[in-house]
Amino acid sequence: KQEVTQIPAALSVPEGENLVLNCSFTDSAIYNLQWFRQDPGKGLTSLLLIQSSQREQTSGRLNASLDKSSGRSTLYIAASQPGDSATYLCAVKETSGSRLTFGEGTQLTVNP
């Protein structure tokens, strides 16, 4: 059974700092990995999706990497801003169909 773990569970940084969020998964036979952002009481916003054949994806200040063989992904946020404060979730998709297995998330606070 696939298990997804995110470390750390919570992170507080000053504005402007670069930071890394970690995600690990137990079964490397994944189809893709997706990073989401969730604001309090809201739905999920997709940030980046990495196919199993890819090593990384970039969008603006965000960069996500994937090492399928070791079962790890990282989300790098450059020059953090208070508006980046949210919970960040990673999710893996294993088979055809749309089922995602989520980690517990990292709650990020960026202090002005």
Place this chain on the structure above:
Amino acid sequence: KAGVTQTPRYLIKTRGQQVTLSCSPISGHRSVSWYQQTPGQGLQFLFEYFSETQRNKGNFPGRFSGRQFSNSRSEMNVSTLELGDSALYLCASSLVVGSRDQETQYFGPGTRLLVL
């Protein structure tokens, strides 16, 4: 283009009642998935519908059911509500072209259900 919409946004029910939640996917998206989010269990997959058929099912009791209509709108129903069913219920839609999912899932704002 309109996003995924869910109704109602908030709901209060009592134990033993039943509830129906609705999800309208992004236009053209034929796959709709449902997830339950609680502080203790995180986000857990309930089921997925594609072309009016349940394609995948998570590990939830039979009290949780769903269906999808010909216009891809989906409903989920929970019967005999329990206190532990209090959660944020999220639906997500994705585009399927031929036999391939277009992978990126787009989530709605969720329905927050409180069971008293």
